[in-house]
Each structure stands twice: as C-alpha cells, then as structure tokens.
Amino acid sequence: MALQSGYDRQPTIVIVRRLNIKKKPEENVVSDYQSFRFELADSVAHVQINRPEKLNAMNDAFWTEILEIFDWIERNDEVRVVVLSGAGKHFSSGIDLALLASVASQMGKDPGRNARLLRRKIRDMQASFTAVDTCRKPVLAAIQGYCLGGAIDLISACDMRYAAADAQFAIREIDMGMAADVGTLQRLPRIIGDGVLRELAYTGRTVGAEEAQRIGLVNRTFDDTEGLLQGVFAVAREIAEKSPLAIEGTKQMISYMRDHRVEDGLEHVAIWNAAMLQSPDLKLAMVAQMSKHKPVFDN
Template sequence: MADYQAFKVELADNIAHVQINRPEKINAMNAAFWSEIVEIFQWIEDTDAVRVVVLSGAGKHFSSGIDLMLLASVANEMGKDVGRNARLLRRKILKMQASFNAVDQCSKPVLAAIQGYCLGGAIDLIAACDMRYAAEDAQFSIKEIDMGMAADVGTLQRLPRIIGDGMLRELAYTGRTVDANEARSIGLVNRTWPDTASLLDGVFAIAREIAGKSPIAVAGTKEMITYMRDHRIDDGLEYIATWNAAMLQSTDLRVAMAASMSKQKPEFAD
C-alpha cells in the first residue's frame, strides 16, 4: 500500500480506513488531497479484500474544506484573458469534481465518521458517501456562500437527495452552522455518538456488519440504489431483473441460505 501526503490508509478485516491526515492544517484539502483520493479509491475498487470503506479525519476535526493556499495558487495561474481564465477554471473544477465522483462511484459502501469541523468542500465529500455519522461536537456548514461563490464540487447536486430541497436551499443560501443534533434531525447524518472514540467504535461496528455480508449482494444493492437516483421505477425494475439474472447464480446465495438454515454465521469469499 502506497504512502500518501494527505491521507493515511489501512486495511483490516475487509475494511479500508481512509483517514485525511493533515491535522495540523485542520485536514484542509490541498493539491495532494485531490489527486491522492482518486488513486486511493481506484485501489479500493481494484482490491477484492476491501468490502467497506470508513472515511475519517485525523485530530479534532474532520476537515475545514479546500485549502486556501490551493485556491491562491489557482488564482496565480490566471491571466488577463477572460476566455482562457474561464477555460482554466473549468478544467480545475471538473478535475476536483472527478475526485469526489471517485468516492460516489465506488462499488463498496463508504461510511463517513465526522467530528469537529465539516466545512465547505468537506460537505461535498460527505455528500458523496453512502452514510454519514457524527460525534456530538460536529459542525457542518456550506461555507462557499460566505466566500462569494456557489459550491461546485457536488454539494448542490447530491444533498437535495439526502436532506431535501428546501433544507439544502436554506443551508446553502445562509451558510449557517448545523450542529450534530440538527444534522441528525434533517437526515444529514444517520446517528451520533458522544465523542470521537465512540464514533469510530460505532462506525467500525456497522462497517464490520456490512463486511460480513455477501460482497456480491452488497455491490448489487448499492448499484441499484445509486441507479434509482436518475431513473424511473420501471427502469430500475428492469435493471435489477437483468442484474440478478447473473448474480443469483453466485455461490454466495447458497452459502447464505445454508448458514441461515443451520443458524451459523456465513463466510463469503472476497
């Protein structure tokens, strides 16, 4: 497994722990972050031993969002020509979007464990995850509005399906801070824990439970849920029929049925 500048990655018990590892910079997303996260999630996709991903931040905070030094470096690349500046910015934005698309498109479930600050670009990141969990000190804010810009890396596209259109508009227009209790009440996070240690214990317990299921069944379930974001019900029913025409032939089905009948825990191959 490679060494990374912005991340620490560990694999144990079929769970990949991907930790943003810049605590001295409040886990701000620097240039290395955006390229490394694509590489990491490609490794996750290619590694059958990985069945679930836990995404966290080292130290007191999950992430303060995009590193301001990175924004300054982009500004320094701009010249006097509006057309060329627009082309440069568009390329940068699309590249950053691709970084979080890699998380969203991962075939394995991604669970975010959030403590402290989760601001700006960090909201874009957790919106690309399957589930979100928080410590009681977590603070969420769509900060881009206070920087004079619209969020452009996924928040405005993914959050309506998570917390609803009206609530997203309120948070995106105001930039106000949401605490852990409100985050749970609006559906931004599934569950909260008193502190970071209990948060990680709880999230890893959920991850272990998922990792114990058939990886074929989990991947198929995620694929179908994701597909339904952009398709009609009858499209989804047609897709699952075609999908399961192949996947129901997996040995995982026989293993699961035998374990259920014998009241034993099933053991699935990677």
C-alpha cells in the same frame, strides 16, 4: 510503519501510496500519502485525511491522492467497505486557501483562457469525489469537529454519515461569494431534501450534530470521537460480513434509482439478479440461515 488502530481487532494492515498504488496488498507495501493514511483490516479500508495541523484542509495533493486511493479500492476485492475519517479534532475545514491562491496565480488577462483553466480545475476536483460516490463498496463517513465547505461536498458522496456530538456542518462557499461546485448542490437534495438544502446553501449557517441527524444528514450521533469510530467500524464490519456481490448489487440499484424511473430500476435489478443469483453466495447464505451459522463469503 504499522498504524495502530483502537477500533479494529488485531488488524493485518496495508498502507499504500501513490508510487506503489499498483502493488498487490499481500506484498505488504508500507508507506504514507502526503494527505492521507490508509489501513486495511478485516476487509474494511480506513481512509483517513491526515493533515490535523491544517485542520485537514484539502490541499493540491489531497485531490490527486483521494482519486488514486479510491481507484485502488475499486480494483481490489480485498476491500469490502470503506470508512472515511479525519485525523485530530476535525474532519475537514474544506478546501485549503493556499490551493485557491495557487490557482489564482496561474490566471492571466484572457477571460477565455482563465475560464478554461478554472473549468478544468473544477472538473478535476469533481472527479475526485465522484470516485467516492461511484465506488462499488459502501463508504461510511465518520465526522467530528469541523465539516465545512468542500468537506460537505465529500460527505455528500458517501453512502452513510455518522457524527460525534461536537460536529459542525456548514456550506461555507456562499460566504466566499461563490456557489458550491464539487457536488453538494447536486447530491445533498437527495439526502436532506430540496428546501433544507436551499436554506443551508443560501445562508451558510452552521448545523450541529443533533440537527444534522434530525434533517437526515447523518444516520447517528455519538458522544465523542472514540465512540464515533468504534460505532462506525462496528457497522462497517457488519456490512463486510455480508456477500460482497449482494452489497455491490444493492448499492448499484440504490444509486441507479436516483436518476431513473421505478420501472427502469425494476428492469435493471432483474438483469443484475439474473446473473448474480447464480452465484454460490445465495446457496451459502441459505444454508447458513437454516443451520444458524454465520456465513463466510469469498471476496
């Protein structure tokens, strides 16, 4: 069942699912997840939330599957860049209310055991998005329509975010009487700044695409979803043409600096490059620059 994509060039497509996650890409495993579609073409993985009839709400299967998908991506060098999108009119409306009801039904009368259950569930959800954040490969989010609640947690874990003109962003947890707990409050301050985050988290107000770009939440906006996907895949393919070792090292250094001093970061990159500058990628890139040809790097 090959997924046809209007954004890629004659793709060689691999679709994997939970039962076959350990199979190699060249075995051409073809199947669908419950909550996702997955394509691999030109070293770019397209991870698409695929519950458009439910506004791509994040049900129980979603949390298990996204963790497994990114574990597979992390371990397979055939993937160099990831594009994360939502099928249909909306990126995602956030956590499925049916999932919250299911968790509530498991709670009893003992506050201590209820707290243990809730903490375990929250930490499991956090781990799913941490897998996106810590993925060795750049993750680009393509956002149209609703991006609400848990969807903000998700895009906060991505490297870059791009939006269609109709995109709407809101930290809706405050209107549900709770604090966002899957990464928004921890990751967004470094993206849009502390003061802006506080306003959006305290009020729950909706931000349109134009304002999202102005505050730094998204890198660029596009007129419609088609233009959005074309633009994001163009950026992804450009990144995929670079040395995967150089891209991985660059991402690791940027991520490392979120929690460390400048001097720590300088020492960290020195240790990294002491090993990686011995890679043939450096010589290949230099020769290509001098000869004005585009280099082709191994995985």
